[in-house]
Amino acid sequence: MTRPRFSRKPALVRLLSVAALFSIILIAIQSSFFTGSRAPVNLDIPILSHFQSNLQQCVANRGLGLTAHIIDHCNVILKFPQGTNSTWYNEQFKIFEPLEYKYDVCETILLWEQYRNMTTVLTREYLDSRPDGWFDYAAKRIAQLGADKCYNQTLCEEHLNLTLPAKPPFHPRQFRRCAVVGNSGDLLKTQFGEEIDSHDAVIRDNEAPVNERYAKHVGLKRDFRLVVRGAAGNMIKILNGSDDEVLIIKSVIHRDFNAMIKKIRNPVYLFQGIVLRRGAKGTGMKSIELALSMCDIVDIYGFTVDPGYTEWTRYFSTPRKGHNPLQGRAYYQLLECLGVIRIHSPMRAKRKQDWSDVPSREMINNAHRAALHLKKKQAGQEGGLGRFVNCKVWGKSGPYGTGPVSGSTDMTDTRKESNYNRWEIMPFESLREEARKHYMQMEGVSLYKMDGNKLDDLVCVKHPLKSEA
Numbered sequence: 001m002t003r004p005r006f007s008r009k010p011a012l013v014r015l016l017s018v019a020a021l022f023s024i025i026l027i028a029i030q031s032s033f034f035t036g037s038r039a040p041v042n043l044d045i046p047i048l049s050h051f052q053s054n055l056q057q058c059v060a061n062r063g064l065g066l067t068a069h070i071i072d073h074c075n076v077i078l079k080f081p082q083g084t085n086s087t088w089y090n091e092q093f094k095i096f097e098p099l100e101y102k103y104d105v106c107e108t109i110l111l112w113e114q115y116r117n118m119t120t121v122l123t124r125e126y127l128d129s130r131p132d133g134w135f136d137y138a139a140k141r142i143a144q145l146g147a148d149k150c151y152n153q154t155l156c157e158e159h160l161n162l163t164l165p166a167k168p169p170f171h172p173r174q175f176r177r178c179a180v181v182g183n184s185g186d187l188l189k190t191q192f193g194e195e196i197d198s199h200d201a202v203i204r205d206n207e208a209p210v211n212e213r214y215a216k217h218v219g220l221k222r223d224f225r226l227v228v229r230g231a232a233g234n235m236i237k238i239l240n241g242s243d244d245e246v247l248i249i250k251s252v253i254h255r256d257f258n259a260m261i262k263k264i265r266n267p268v269y270l271f272q273g274i275v276l277r278r279g280a281k282g283t284g285m286k287s288i289e290l291a292l293s294m295c296d297i298v299d300i301y302g303f304t305v306d307p308g309y310t311e312w313t314r315y316f317s318t319p320r321k322g323h324n325p326l327q328g329r330a331y332y333q334l335l336e337c338l339g340v341i342r343i344h345s346p347m348r349a350k351r352k353q354d355w356s357d358v359p360s361r362e363m364i365n366n367a368h369r370a371a372l373h374l375k376k377k378q379a380g381q382e383g384g385l386g387r388f389v390n391c392k393v394w395g396k397s398g399p400y401g402t403g404p405v406s407g408s409t410d411m412t413d414t415r416k417e418s419n420y421n422r423w424e425i426m427p428f429e430s431l432r433e434e435a436r437k438h439y440m441q442m443e444g445v446s447l448y449k450m451d452g453n454k455l456d457d458l459v460c461v462k463h464p465l466k467s468e469a
Contacts, residue, residue: 001343009325022258038080042459044053044370044377048073051367052105054359058337061357064347073370074106078330088325101330103337104344106371112292112340113368117387119168119446121248122270124403125461126448127164129395141270143229143254158408162261163253163270166403167463168446169423170294173434178295181218182284182302183208185313189346192301193219199299203291205283206231207238209316217315218302226250226271232257239266244419250286265422267406272448280328296434300466303332339364387442390459392450399464400428400439440465 048078065081079100088097088392098343119126122141127133139150142159150156157164179189179199183206196202196219202225204210210222222245229251231238237246249257261268273289284303291298302315335341339358359367376389397403406420428436444465450457 011302011397019232032112034330037419038267042377044374045073047366047370048106048374049330051359051363051370052076054363055105055131055334055337059333062336062343064345065335066330068337071102074104075102077102078334078393080326080330084326086326090142097324099326103328103331103334105315106374107335108334109280109338110371110375112335112338113364113448115289115292115428117172117442117447118293119170119271119448120290121169122164122272123168123446123448124164124166125397125446126272127397128397129461130393130459141252143252152280159253159255159258160270161404161406162258163249163268163406165420165424166267166408167397167400167424169267169269169420169426171431171439172442173296173438174294174432176295176432176434177297178291179219180204180284180287180291180298180303181205181208182287182300183302183314183316184302185315186346187214187217187302187315190301190344193217195219195344196301197221201295203287205287207234210240210242210349224248226283226290229254235260236264236267239264242266244422246423248290248418249282262408265417265419271322280331281324284329285328288335288413290313291341293386300332300345301344303328303343303345318343354377386446388460390447390456390458391447392457393459395459395461395464397414397446397461399427400444464469 033129052073055076056068056070059066061080063078063086067079067081069077069079071077072402077100084099086096086099089095090097092379127138130137134153135150138153138156138160139145139148142150142156145156145159161344177199179196179202181196193214193216197219201223202219202221203226204222205225206227207401210218210220212220219447222242224246225236225238225246227238227250231255232247232249232251232254235247235257239247245266247380248271248272249264249268253270257268257343272285273286273292277341284300288298288300332341332343336343337358340363342353342355342358344353401424405418405424428439431439444463446461446463448459448461
């Protein structure tokens with residue numbers, strides 16, 4: 001297939017942007033020289049300011065009415081056009097959803113670039129490495145335990161074994177392109193089905209049906225499904241005979257879930273993520289976190305509610321009220337212009353998908369380095385351990401592909417035919433080349449979030465590299 005031929009305009013814009021950045025740096029150096037300052041010139045702010053300008057232009061081009069207003073080198077406000085129908089009403093604060101949102105771009109780019117290196121599935125090595133892993137944290141992931149702590153670790157292990165791999169079953173860069181398919185009724189205005197199915201992996205949410213009725217809109221490929229507790233209670237009905245689809249439960253394990261898991265061949269895991277208090281809400285956002293932790297490119301479908309919407313819908317059910325649709329729409333647009341995701345919506349369905357107005361990977365990397373350096377400098381932590389600077393807890397684990405496989409001894413024939421093995425005992429050589437290179441670059445270390453949505457406080461587990469093993 002031949003690549004689309006783009007105009008020379010994007011190339012000219014990039015050239016002018018580089019020239020502008022060079023001018024900013026030159027002015028900063030000259031200013032330092034003429035003021036007699038002997039301190040090293042801080043280029044972080046000019047680099048971030050330049051990045052903000054490119055982000056602002058990206059939102060103007062792709063925001064479908066949204067505009068970005070720069071406050072300083074880190075902070076930006078995304079605004080919806082006046083007259084946008086704010087239909088979501090917050091009963092707690094007695095206000096309608098606002099039409100503008102302030103974001104710290106520096107913190108956001110640090111968070112999501114870090115997510116490219118993260119493990120987002122709960123594992124045994126995480127619980128073993130975390131100081132309060134089994135006693136405190138494990139209890140929070142088990143419903144109906146009858147205690148607030150795991151005073152009996154053996155009992156807690158019995159609850160979790162079905163969903164607890166020894167080591168990460170999925171790895172950064174394991175897939176090149178992934179599609180995350182939301183449940184919006186806007187999907188019925190499109191025919192993205194074949195395009196969605198062309199991805200290396202497809203991630204869906206909750207009870208969204210996959211069948212011939214909706215195939216032209218949402219496709220038929222099904223690899224991963226992130227489910228909340230309510231949907232997990234219907235997992236056999238949701239799977240509908242699909243043995244290969246991986247279920248990942250967003251919340252807690254439950255004794256009723258365990259009874260169902262023993263009857264199916266599908267791998268079932270628990271999600272290990274964070275809380276995005278200023279971002280979008282819902283399972284869809286968690287699906288994006290999951291996708292970014294194992295995919296190079298993340299395309300999202302069925303998420304956008306464009307400015308001027310009148311109702312929140314599902315493609316397979318009657319309309320119902322959504323949660324924070326405008327906040328989510330703004331945050332998704334910010335993420336697209338940070339190179340995290342690529343948005344596909346009905347308003348773009350007939351447009352040539354040209355991503356040249358999104359900041360380049362080189363520009364994003366430069367902004368990430370500047371934001372990280374600025375953060376360390378402000379905290380008095382210049383230098384440090386590089387990519388492992390946020391590792392507050394270290395643990396050790398065995399070589400890749402070793403350790404017990406998820407499950408229990410009473411799964412009988414279903415267990416013998418289980419698809420857990422497909423992911424948990426995959427030979428290192430079978431991983432995509434980019435995934436193997438990343439594993440070596442990370443020195444065999446798996447990164448996990450500790451708690452909340454902080455950038456700090458990671459649990460880092462060291463595996464022996466192949467040469468060491």
